[in-house]
Amino acid sequence: MPTIDEPGPGTGGPQEHDPFEGLVLDEEFVRAAGVKEPSGRARMLAARWKDNPPPENAAWRPVTEVRRSRWRRRARRVGAAAPRRHGVRNALLVLLVPVLVLVGLAFTEKHSTGVPESAALPTLGAATAVPSSAPPAVAPETATPEHPWAGSPADSWPAGPDGLALPTATAVGVFDQDRVAKDLALAKAFLVAANMDPKVMAGGYPQTAVDLTDRGTGDILTKELSHPTEEDDPASWASRFDPAFAVPVTDEVKVQGLITFEGDGEQGMLVHADVTFVYALRPGPQVGRATPSTPAPAQQQPTGAGSGAKPVGLVRAVPGAVDVQREIVRRRVDFRFADPARYQVQKDRLWLKQWSSDHDNTLCGFNGGYLRPSFLVERGGASSGPSGGPTIDPYDWSKPLDENGDHRCGTVSRS
Template sequence: MPIVEDPDPRRSEGSDPDGSDPFENLVLDEEFVKGATVKEQAGRTRMLAARWKDQPPVDPGARRTVLDPTPARPKRRLRRAPAPVDAWGTPRRRGRDLRAPLFVLLTVAVLLAALNLDGLRDWYRGTRGGLPTSAPSVAPETARPGSAPPSLAAQTPTVDHPWAGSPAEGWPAGPGAIELPPAQAVGAFDADQVAAQLKLVKDFLVASNLDPAVIAGGRPETALDLLDREERDAAVRGLDHPDRAADATSLFSRFDPRDAIPVGDVRVLGRMSVEGDGERGVLIHTDFSFVYALRPGPEAGRPLPGSKPPASPRPAAPETSAAAKPVAWTIAAKPAAWTIAVAEEAGGSTRTTRTVVRRADTYRFYDPARYRNNPKKINFAEFRGDVANTACHVQDGFYHPQFEQFAVPAPPGGQTPHGPATDPYDRSTPAPVPDPSAGPECGTVSRS
């Protein structure tokens, strides 16, 4: 029907005035699509075109576009020079700047060196002298070595590194360093009895030289219980009333805690052997070196009582027992034998020292069928040995090591070393034979 906008009646769709259909022979194939002269735009394209008529798009500069090939200018941060870019505006990759890490490493190295000046000095000495700075590991001895341990670069021992510069650094430590030889039947004793005797001797060595309480100045009750009656009486006399004829250090390694405090473990090197003693029984020979690392006690460096040697040798006490014989070793000390304190707080020092005690003693076990004795207790046949780094002519039942940081030349009238210089680590020669009439010697040691 006619409408306002279209008053004329419309022709039916798809018909010409002459009544024919113009699309009757139209084929919508690929050729028809390719030959189209007008193409419909996508809906999003028409929407964006309508929007951009009033609000043209703005390029944020985050990417390059075909419309604006000029690259965005790089931003400048923290007043640094802008990163270089190539012709397309891509930042060029810089090489790594190693200055900052190197500066940090250098600062840390300087701080560590400042905190450990002694270690830095020791390292410098070692590199100059060409000597090794650490000792090789050493197994327990099975026979006497052929030479002394090699020399090491001079180093300053500290609480953290008490064995620096010492051959004992590579020695075994603690009771495990005392190995027992194979037990065989000897004389009146069968193999099991000899094995028990060897273990008894080891127990005594451990109780008298490796017990931390004894080393720190305690009374060696466990070791005393292993001695036969006469030997025990003589040892107690050396503990309660020490003098040159009977001093506790002839059997026990003890340090006065006012002077020296043990640090860490004890390094041990040596050997044991068994020998028949004819009709009397069995002899067990021992030769061990015990090395103790020590830090200063609260009174380290102060004058010791009785530091002057006696005017003439005192006569030896009657030989009622082997343990009552004069101390049978050379006492070696460094040149400044007597020292005085040069620091207000001696115990606050971190530098340490070492004392080397060599004991080459012989133990006798009598045949119980011929002698009245307790076969499960210890008797002594001979004492040998020496001590490096202890005060000379001081018999008070303790060792008194010297600390270099508190040492000054001895005052007038004080004791000065006069004995030969020895290497306390040299075990290639037999332990010295004592001369009771001459008294203890006061010599020097080549190293400690």
């Protein structure tokens, strides 16, 4: 193939003046050309018909039909008729095809989950008021890693930080609207960092949550994390699971609850949080391998400790199936924001006034700084403390949380 530097044909003869010398065949020249060069086939037919033109009634095809746009170069079904109309009709078909595909996919997904439609509850958004009653009953279903919320009211609850709405900020006492909004956001940030952070849920240290508190509160929380006891258990304010005994099957956390605020006179402002978190977990490698010694049951739980409600009755697991259990944790936390003109406070830091919690579908008597979900292999064994408390519905947050902490290990009506 000749290159740019090679001479072209006839260069050995006398040099003739080239009428196109200096002409640049760039894109502007091509677009400006008023006449297009006929194709090779057109020149061939013109030469053939110069002396012997075809009959006037003979069938012929315009040469331009051999040029087709790329989107029409598609295989058609055998026997399919060629499209006769285009323009608006084809444009509508192009728009309708992806819509029909999406509808079909949505229909397939909806009917391939194996969850009866009658078992589903209406999807809930972030709560704006305390409910008047407990969530309605849900058709019993076995939770799986693919469908961890099946058979639970939490299936219809929102998930993650967006499921926890903040109230509209208004000026309170010495705090203007902007300051109230920032303090509300701080309270929510603490709840999220302590209860929805995947690393904390997997047993990690809740450093972000601790860093949001003032020095006094931070010292208390750090001490509990370092030396957890029955009275000072960090599981009363942080949702952590020992990976040896419980592993989250999803980072998703279902949530329902409220954050409210009010003036506290000369003390400043109080922010109240009453939130229920639901977690889905599978057994860790140590579950069922050995029977731990029976811990001393906590007959009198102090404020800040969970109720340790026992699970529902034993249900046999399907052989080979993953045992997925849900732990339901309800927390009541009060944050105080003091008037900086009257008290020594750290700006943009939280002061935890008090907190209490209920841990439901959990083993009783464990105070090692982690939540201990109850799995089928452990139910009825010596690892669960005795029951002396009432049966409760862990999804019912229409009733106030017992902040006196004098309830004993009870039983949950559903999990």
